[in-house]
Amino acid sequence: MARSTASSAISELIDEGIIETVDEHVPTARKSAGRPGELVALKARHSFLVGIDFGRLSLKVAISDLNYRLIDEIDCAFDSDTAAEAALSLAAQHVETLIARNGIDRRLIEAVGIGVPGPVEAATGMLHPGSILASWVGADVPARLSERLGLPVYMDNDANLGALAESRLGGGVGSSVMLYVLLSVGVGLGIVIEGQIFRGAYGMAGQLAHVVTDENGPLCHCGSRGCLEAQISVNALNRSLEPTHRDIAPIEMLRLAAEGSPGPARVVADAGAMAGRALGALCNYFNPDLILVGGELTRAGPVLLNAVKDAMRRTAIARALEHVDIRPGALGDRAELFGTLLFAHERARRALHARNATEMPADADPIEGAS
Template structure:
């Protein structure tokens, strides 16, 4: 059980990370606590070297320790690690508490790789990056992990139906925690991309935002009033498994005619190989963006199919912004224009007349940045720095932003 003192320290760090430097009086007011309580928490954090007396709003020096002086997080006092098992790429980064990259690298990733081998590989990369960065392990606050599949909100493990089919039943966060001796927290990659776009990117001012992730699979992150909506058990947003053709191809989930089976980059590449022969995903998307007729046609058709499904979502959620991310977005307007047209065609006018639809502002780094935000939040909820798989949130349907 976390002590009240640790919970209070976590709340103060939360406020400083979200709002920037604050005086003790400001912290007391924003957290609804007494000035004496706020000052005591700040004193503890100063002693732990997690915060420092900072500068005033005009960057003029202030007298250290003066009650009205602002306090700020020492960004070098602790670090976060993000691991994104992307649909085509494995991305890993070490970041400070201001979310500035200390080291960041990416490698090709095979989603059919066995879970244990993939965890071994990720752990080896993390260890090498920690060594290269010269960071003390006890300063690493938490590790966030993104995976392309639904994550059970109660257990933190993958649901059946994931793209990572062979990983279902594997304790991914627990396995990485044991390998790294660090607290590890995992979530679905589309949820993490939505969290990052809500915090840093194109959905910062949105009341309701949809983040559509198009790659080897199709993901969806839903943001409602500053929270990522996950549903009762963590599988909200499985847009890729909406059935669009009951006689269509068999999907990885076992159903037939899922959207994902028709518009994933692999499905589009396979369709294009009839006329172009063997072709890589990168080449297909490059040709589409350059105006190649065949490549442009398969990508545009995919955009229209996704747009029809997103149009239905607009009727349900009435978003003010729809952001599109993932590797398929490399095709640019060839994908986005048909998606927008179909979205507007297959929804009621009032549901889409004020919707802004755009590429994700954070590009293909969104999911990695989301892992950091998620890990940071979980670490604040579990400040005792466990090394076994940490407990999940008490409210699995929503996640508070930083």
């Protein structure tokens, strides 16, 4: 459209309080004559999003504007053995707290996003058997929380959400093929191809956790033996340290590993090597340009990442690794939380477009009738 038309439309939206100018300047890579342009964004308090991350060690609940700027959040401990109803009650309570203490009009909340540590079926939006949250399988979590809050709720796997956030807001911006590896109480993988999450035909893509590396290995909660998650999760590493570090907390184990303490550093490095071998194979399959590593195990720092890189070099063909950048995620332990907000916004907009298409008169022009 003509620049004058765009300027007129933007001026109207500013006057109506829907958008606002922001303080950053447009990059100067593509210079044009005339007055420098300004960046505009949706006004901070025009609409809101709620994100709920049922993490592997904590529960995070946040409310943001449509630009994903956090307005307020709550972070508390969470036990993955908690039953679905109790967990949803706690999450709903925190959401109500955030709404009340920030004076937010519930009618301006577009949607709620949920992240869970387990595969989510694309067709139903429900947890698939094999999740860490075993007691939640079969429960329609989005519907139950939607009833409690009176808001639309959408749910996805936490690794997919972490990958989404890193690709749009974090270290993966501009990447062509990115792998986001989540190493925590569980193991997760999010695959981003040309800016889109790859979920497979039924939402089961990225199940790195259940790649079997030892058929005689420890029993996994999915029912198989020797799954990656059963061997390199934070809990599995803790158990392997019991002979020398009985009852050590996960955070303390990772701190000692980062400092080079022999026992903790060895089990973390072994875990990194095992993850690296799996990632090396994935490089042969997907030929990524970027691998971001997130989750609690990254607190061990170079002890983990160096082991991952060394194992990848031994298992992937050289050309597949030639241009791969491997580093920690830029969003840290908030990646999955930001992912819930992005996911909620995407699904809310998709639902709005679907309603508009349904309500459009049959003889309406498809362009003029769209909104």
